[in-house]
Amino acid sequence: MAKSKSEETPLMLQHKAIKTRYPDAVLLFRVGDFYETFNEDAVIASKVLGIVLTKRANGAATYVDLAGFPHHSLDTYLHKLVKAGHRVAVCDQLEDPKTVKGIVKRGVTEMVTPGVAVNDKILENASNNFLAAVHFGADNIGLAFLDISTGEFFVAQGNVEYADKLLQSFRPAEVLYAKQQQKLFRQHFGTRFYVYTMEEWIFTTTYAQETLLKQFETHSLKGFGIDGLPDAIIAAGAALHYLRDTEHPHLQHITNIQRIEQDDFLWMDRFTIRNLELLNSGVENGHTLLSTLDTTVSPMGARLLKRWLVFPLRNINEINERLDVVEYFIKETDLSRSLHQHLKQTGDLERVVSKIPLRKINPREVMQLAKALQQVEGVKKLLENSPNNYLRELSQKMDPCPGILCRILEQIVETPPVLVSKGGVIQPGIDEELDKLRNISNNGKTYLLEIQKKEAEITGISSLKVAYNNVFGYYLEVTNAHKDKVPETWIRKQTLTGAERYITPELKEYEEQIIGAEEKILSLEIKIFDELLLALQSYIQPIQQNAQMFGNIDCLLSFATNAIQFKYRRPLITDGFNIDIREGRHPVIERGLPPGDTYVANDIILDKEQQQIIILTGPNMSGKSALLRQTALITLMAHMGSFVPAAAAEIGLTDKIFTRVGASDNLSGGESTFMVEMNETASIINNITSRSLVILDEIGRGTSTYDGISIAWSIVEFLHDMTEHRPKTLFATHYHELNELENKHGRVKNFHITNKESGNKIIFLRKLAPGGSRHSFGIHVARMAGMPPQLLQRANEVLAHLEEKHIDAPLEKHVKNIAGPASKVQLSIFDAHSDTFKQIREMLDNVDINRLTPVEALLKLSEIKNLI
CATH class of the missing domain: 1.10.1420.10 (MutS, DNA mismatch repair protein; Chain A, domain 3)
Structure with a gap:
C-alpha cells in the first residue's frame, strides 16, 4: 500500500519537492553538518563513493535508503560522482538553523555535470573541460565548445566529417543536442560521448541570438565574425542556456566567442588523430606526441x-x-x-x-x-x-x-x-572599525586591566577587580571595607556576603563591543573581501x-x-608540394629508446612529379610503420611551428594528413576489420587534395589475399592516375606483388627497409633503401615472439611445400597482365570459365564509369574478384 503524503516527515517532503525539479541528478541534501542522499541517489552514492548505505525513518512504519558524508568532504565526493558520469545537484541550507523554527529553507545552489565543472579536484590542469553543443541544420552541423573554467568559447559549422574531427579534437566532457536529434547524433557520432538532451525550443535561431547578445552585451554578432554561421549560433546559444539552467548565472568571464575556420588549419580526421597517437596511445600509459612535446x-x-x-x-x-x-x-x-x-x-x-x-x-x-x-x-x-x-x-x-x-x-x-x-x-590599517574591533578582541584582558587600574586610582579602592559571569557579564567587585568609596555613577548589580558587584556605562559599552567583536570582525572582513x-x-x-x-x-x-635537448632543426615551409626530410626520426620512439641506443634516421622525398607514391616493403617489425608515422609527425610538427627531429626538412604547405594504419574491428558497431578499413580508406579517397599527405599501412589485409592485393593495387593506381590531385603517398605493404607498379607507373617508386640474415636469424637494420623486398620473414618474427620450436618447424615445412607448388604463380601472372594506367584497366580472365567471363562482362557493361564513386569502384572490384 503506497504511503500517503501525510505519512512522510517534513524533511522528506521538502527533499521530494526539490528532487522533483532535478530528477536526473544525484541530489546532495544538506542536513546539519552532513550532505545526505536518499532513495535511488543513496544507492548510487554508496556504490560510487564507497560509503555505508543505511535506512532512515520516514514517518510511521516507513523507511528510506540513506547515505551521507560530512559537509567538509564535499569537494572530494563531488569529484568522484562527476568523474563517474553523474550529474550532481548540491542542495544547501539557505537559512541559519539557529534562527529558524521548524524546517530550514533549502535550495540547489550548484549543479555540476561532467561538462560544467569548476572544482579543482574535478579538472585536470593540462586539459580543458569543454562542454559541447551540436545542432543539425538543414545543410550543415553547428558546433559550440565552451569551457566554463577558463571562459574559452569556440564555434564552427560544417559537414559531418568536419564535425566529427572537431569533436575528436576538442574531446568534450559532455555533449548537448536536441532530444529530437538523438537518432541523427548516434548515427553520425556513435555513443563515445557523455551526452545530455534538451528541448527543441532551445535550439532555435531567435532564442540563440537573444542569449548571445545578452551575454556579450552587443547589438549584433558581426564583431565576432560568426553572424554568417546560423547553425553554430544555435549551438552556442544552447550551451549558454545549459550553463544558466545548471545554476551558473554569473558568467562575466565569458567575454568572447571565436570562430574556427576549417581552412585555417591542417586537417586531420579522427582516424588520423588516433592512428598517429597524438593524444592517446594504443597501450596503457604509452607515450604520445603530446606527452613527448609537452x-x-x-x-x-x-x-x-x-x-x-x-x-x-x-x-x-x-x-x-x-x-x-x-x-x-x-x-x-x-x-x-x-x-x-x-x-x-x-x-x-x-x-x-x-x-x-x-x-x-x-x-x-x-x-x-x-x-x-x-x-x-x-x-x-x-x-x-x-x-x-x-x-x-x-x-x-x-x-x-x-x-x-x-x-x-x-x-x-x-x-x-x-x-x-x-x-x-x-x-x-584598511578599516578603522575593523582595527578597533581587532584590538578589543585581541587585547581584551589588557583593556580590562586598564579600566581596573584607572577606576582604582580614581576611587582609591586598591582591592578593586574586574570579573565576568554569565548572568550580567563584566562587573567591578568591591569588598565591604571599601563600599563607601563607590561613586554614585556605578550601578549595583549583586550583593555578596563580603562584597558588592557593580557595573559602569564604560564597562557595559566595552562588554557589548567585546561580545560581538568576533562576529563583527568576520562580517567586516567578508564585506571588504566582497568589495x-x-x-x-x-x-x-x-x-x-x-x-x-x-x-x-x-x-x-x-x-x-x-629543439635544444633533442637536436631538432628548423623546417623550411614552402608554397611548393614537396616533402624532403633528411635523416628524419620518430620523435616518440626516439625518446623511448634504451640508454645508449641510437635511432636509425632515414630520408624521405615525396613530390608530385617524380616520386609521388612510395611503395614500402620489408620484414615484419623492421620499422615500416614507424617510418610512415614519423613522416606524418614531422610534417605535423612543422605546421605547429615547432622544430623537427631531422637534420633538415623542406615541407611543402600541407592542408590534410590522412592515415590508414593497422587493422581493428568495430565490434560494437557491427563492422568487420575489412569494413572499418574500407570506410576509413573511402574517407581518404573522397577528401584528398593536391596538398594532402596520405599514409597507408597494410591496406587490404582484412580480406582474402587476392581481394586484398586487387584493392591495394587499384588504390595506388587511383591515387596515381584517376585523380588530378596527385597526393603525396606512403604505402607500406606485405604484398610484394605491388612492386610491379613501379614498372607501370612513372611516379610510383619502390623502397624497402633493409635487413641482414645471419644463419637462421634476421637482423633489422631499419634503413630505407631503393627497390622492393620479396620476403616478409614472418616465421623469423614468430620465432622472436617465442613460438614453440615444433610449431616453427612445421611452418617452415608448409612454406617450403607452398613455394615448391608455386601457389603464388597464378597471382603474379594475373598482376602482370594488368596493363596500362588505372583509367584503362583491361582484365585478362586468367583461368576463368567462359560463363564467368560473360557474367563479368555484363557487370562491366552496366557500370557508368563517369558516375562511379571510388568506394563503389572498390566494392565492384571486390565483387569481380570473388567471381573469379
Missing part, C-alpha cells in the same frame, strides 16, 4: 599546446612567426631561462580569474592572482624591447593591472587562509588576455627546449 611549465601552456597539436596552422606567415620565436629563444638562453622562472610562478591564471564571477575564488587564490600579475609585469619588461616583432606585440598586449594589483597587496595579508570565513584575511572581488570584475578581460599571452610564450619555449 615541456610547458604553466597550465595555460599545457592546454594551449594540446590545441596547437590538433589544430596545426596552414598559413605560412603564421607558421614562420612561431618558428622565428623558437629560433630566438634557442639563441637567447638567458631570456628563455628568465621567462621560464616567471611562468612557473604564475599558477593557473586563466582558471583563477574565471572563478571571480562564479564566486568561487578564495583569499589565497586572490593573492596568487596578485603574484601572477607581478609576473606579467616582469615578462612585459623582458619583452617590450625585443627585436622579435611577435614577442614585442605580445608584451604590448599584456596588462599587469597595477591598480588592482596594488589594492590586493594593500588589503590582503601575505599568506591568507583558504576560507574568508576563518578570518585573518584583511591587512591592518575587492567586485572591483576585480572590471579586470577579468585584461587578465584573461595576459593568461593567453603566457600560454603562447610557454608553448614556444617548450618547442625551444625540445
